[in-house]
Each structure stands twice: as C-alpha cells, then as structure tokens.
C-alpha cells in the first residue's frame with residue numbers, strides 16, 4: 021500500500037472520519053428502526069362504543085393526528101400496528117377482537133381507551149368483558165368516560181416514548197406482556213376516582229370513573 025504524501029488530500033483511509041469532505045450524521049440502526057416505528061404508526065379501525073366518537077374526533081382536522089404520522093386508520097389488520105380499543109368489549113366481540121389482534125403484523129401495540137375498555141366500567145355484568153387486558157396485552161390505559169382527544173393523544177405520545185426507549189419491545193419479546201401504563205387525563209374532565217372491587221392480581225388496572 022502506498023504511503024500518503026504531504027500533497028495527498030485527506031481521505032477516510034488516511035485520516036479516519038476527519039478525512040471526509042462532507043458533514044454527516046452517525047447513529048445506530050436500531051434507533052432508526054425505533055424512530056420509524058413510532059413515526060409511522062397506523063391504527064386499526066376498532067371503535068366499539070361511545071369512546072369511538074372521541075377517537076374519530078382525534079383523527080379530524082382540529083386535533084390533527086397526521087402530524088404524528090398516524091392519520092390513516094386502516095380497516096385491514098394487516099396494515100395496522102396499533103389497536104385502539106375504544107369502548108366496552110362484549111363477550112361476543114372478544115374473540116373477534118383477539119382474532120384481529122392476532123392478524124396484525126408484529127410489532128403491534130394496544131391502547132385501552134376509556135373506563136369500559138379498561139375495566140368494564142359501569143357495566144359490571146355477564147355481557148361485557150371486565151377489562152380488555154383479559155383478551156389482549158394492553159400497553160397504555162387511557163382513563164375517562166369518554167377520554168377526550170387530548171387524553172388519547174397523551175396516551176399515544178406515552179406509547180411513542182415507550183417504543184423509542186426500546187423497553188416496550190424488549191418486554192414484548194421476553195414475556196408477551198403489554199407495558200400497562202396508565203396516563204392522566206388532559207381534557208379538563210374531573211379527576212377519575214376508583215370505584216368497584218380492587219383486583220390485586222391485575223395491579224396496573226384501576227377501575228376508573230369520573231366523579
């Protein structure tokens with residue numbers, strides 16, 4: 021190999037990174053993948069009850085979910101990686117919900133929107149599932165009846181943070197469990213209060229209802 025002379029221009033081989041003639045950024049491929057995942061999340065269409073009205077409002081022009089790269093609600097689970105369970109889940113709907121979740125591509129995430137989806141809410145009866153985490157792993161619980169768009173967006177951004185740190189993906193790969201994060205309300209509603217019977221076996225779930 022020829023020894024570089026004093027008149028030779030600096031190159032990557034002779035001067036390392038300082039020898040490059042252009043500015044550039046370096047980063048880890050894993051960080052790039054996590055960034056792309058969080059910035060191109062597409063929700064599956066899964067409105068089940070009144071909470072779905074607020075979910076649809078969140079996708080409208082006023083709140084503009086498009087700025088987070090997720091304005092496209094997909095009717096096909098193959099094209100979606102986020103399930104927002106918006107409303108109470110009936111026993112008849114539970115197997116359908118599970119099937120759609122299974123058909124979504126990995127990695128996929130679940131937000132439980134509203135007190136009914138998270139705990140059955142006021143419907144403590146035989147017809148409704150008492151918490152959608154009995155059917156699918158939940159990553160973020162969004163409280164309220166219904167949660168307003170600000171609260172749902174707070175839940176979505178919380179999910180983004182968990183994906184960006186990699187914590188959520190690691191947990192999924194190791195145990196299959198959701199993150200189980202409960203966010204606070206941000207839409208001016210009254211603070212939620214705990215009602216019903218505490219369930220220590222599901223410590224991350226609080227029965228929430230607006231006072």
Ligand code: SF4
Pocket residue numbers: 069070071106107108133134135136137141164165166167
């Ligand atoms: S939490 Fe309230 S708004 Fe949402 S589905 Fe239940 S009753 Fe309807």
